[in-house]
Amino acid sequence: MARKLTERSPMAVGKIRVRPKTAENCKGLRKRDIWVRNNAVNWKDEKVWEKIRNQGCYHKSxxxxxxxxxxxxxKAEGPNPEVLVxxxxxxxxxQLPKGRKDIGEGYLDAAIRETTEETGIAVRPLRLKFASRSTPPRLAAAAGAIVCGTEDPSTGVTSSLSNEMIGVNPDPATGAWRNIHWxxxxxxxxxxxxxxxxxIPDDRDKFSTFWFSEVDALALLKLDDEKFSGAVRMITIHAHNAVLPANLTVDVVVRVAFQHVRNMSTDDWSSNEELEGKQELL
Structure with missing residues (x-):
C-alpha cells in the first residue's frame, strides 16, 4: 500500500525543514543560450569545425x-497534487522510480514499466505543455494526427502539449555514462x-511506496538530480511527450515537472481529457 508522509520510515521521522522558495519558477536552472539558426554559426569558418571536433566524443554501447x-x-490539475516516491x-x-530499459524497448515504455514494477502502481503518460527540441508530426491534422504546435524556425524549438521527455542526467557511480530519461x-x-x-520479488522488499507533496518530496529526496539544486548536470526529463533542457539535477526533475503542471491552463487540461476520451474509444 502506498503510504502517506505520516507513515514514512524511521529514517525520515522528525520535523521536516523545508527550504524556502522551492516552488519558484525554476530559478537557478541554468539554460543554454538559444542561437538563431540563420545567424549563429558560420559553417564556412574552420574554427567552428575545430570546436566541434574538440568537443565531440564517442562512447561505445x-x-x-x-x-x-x-x-x-x-491529481495534477487539482490544488493539492502529490508525487510518487x-x-x-x-x-x-x-528516490524517484526508474530503471534500465530493455533491449528494443522505447524510453517512454521503459519509464512506465519501471515505475509500475517498483511501486506497484499502474501509471500512464501525463501530457504537459513545455518547449521541446523534438519536431512536430509531419502528418496532416486532417488525417487524424494530434496537433503538437509549430516549430520556431529560428531556434528549432516547439512549445506545445506533448509527451516528450522532461529531462536527462548522467550518473558516474559505475564509471559508465548513465543517462536517466525522465x-x-x-x-x-x-x-x-x-x-x-x-x-520481481526482490523489488517488493527493496522498495516502499509513498505519495508526497512537492515540498515534502523536495525535502526528502536524496539525489539533487531528482529535486532541483541548480547544479549543472546532464538531465533528460520527458513529460508524456516532453523534454527539458539537458543541464539539470534531479531535484530539478520534480521542480520542473511541477512547474510545467502550474503552467497548464484550463483549456490544456480539457484538451488532455478530450484526447484520452478519444484514445479510449479506439
Missing part, C-alpha cells in the same frame, strides 16, 4: 547505461500499491 523513470503526479530500504534513501506520468486506476504488478 557498453560504456553507456540508459535508465528511464517518471515524475508521477496524482519510493523509499529504497537497502540504502535508506527516498517522463511525466499519472496513476491509471488508483494510487494503492498492488504487489501483483511487481513481477
Amino acid at each position: 557498453d560504456e553507456i547505461i540508459v535508465s528511464c523513470g517518471t515524475v508521477t503526479i496524482n 519510493v523509499y529504497n530500504n537497502r540504502i535508506g534513501i527516498y 517522463y511525466a506520468a499519472k496513476p491509471c486506476d488508483g494510487i494503492e500499491r498492488d504487489e501483483a504488478r511487481m513481477p
Whole structure:
C-alpha cells in the first residue's frame, strides 16, 4: 500500500525543514543560450569545425547505461497534487522510480514499466505543455494526427502539449555514462500499491511506496538530480511527450515537472481529457 508522509520510515521521522522558495519558477536552472539558426554559426569558418571536433566524443554501447523513470503526479490539475516516491530500504534513501530499459524497448515504455514494477502502481503518460527540441508530426491534422504546435524556425524549438521527455542526467557511480530519461506520468486506476504488478520479488522488499507533496518530496529526496539544486548536470526529463533542457539535477526533475503542471491552463487540461476520451474509444 502506498503510504502517506505520516507513515514514512524511521529514517525520515522528525520535523521536516523545508527550504524556502522551492516552488519558484525554476530559478537557478541554468539554460543554454538559444542561437538563431540563420545567424549563429558560420559553417564556412574552420574554427567552428575545430570546436566541434574538440568537443565531440564517442562512447561505445557498453560504456553507456540508459535508465528511464517518471515524475508521477496524482491529481495534477487539482490544488493539492502529490508525487510518487519510493523509499529504497537497502540504502535508506527516498528516490524517484526508474530503471534500465530493455533491449528494443522505447524510453517512454521503459519509464512506465519501471515505475509500475517498483511501486506497484499502474501509471500512464501525463501530457504537459513545455518547449521541446523534438519536431512536430509531419502528418496532416486532417488525417487524424494530434496537433503538437509549430516549430520556431529560428531556434528549432516547439512549445506545445506533448509527451516528450522532461529531462536527462548522467550518473558516474559505475564509471559508465548513465543517462536517466525522465517522463511525466499519472496513476491509471488508483494510487494503492498492488504487489501483483511487481513481477520481481526482490523489488517488493527493496522498495516502499509513498505519495508526497512537492515540498515534502523536495525535502526528502536524496539525489539533487531528482529535486532541483541548480547544479549543472546532464538531465533528460520527458513529460508524456516532453523534454527539458539537458543541464539539470534531479531535484530539478520534480521542480520542473511541477512547474510545467502550474503552467497548464484550463483549456490544456480539457484538451488532455478530450484526447484520452478519444484514445479510449479506439
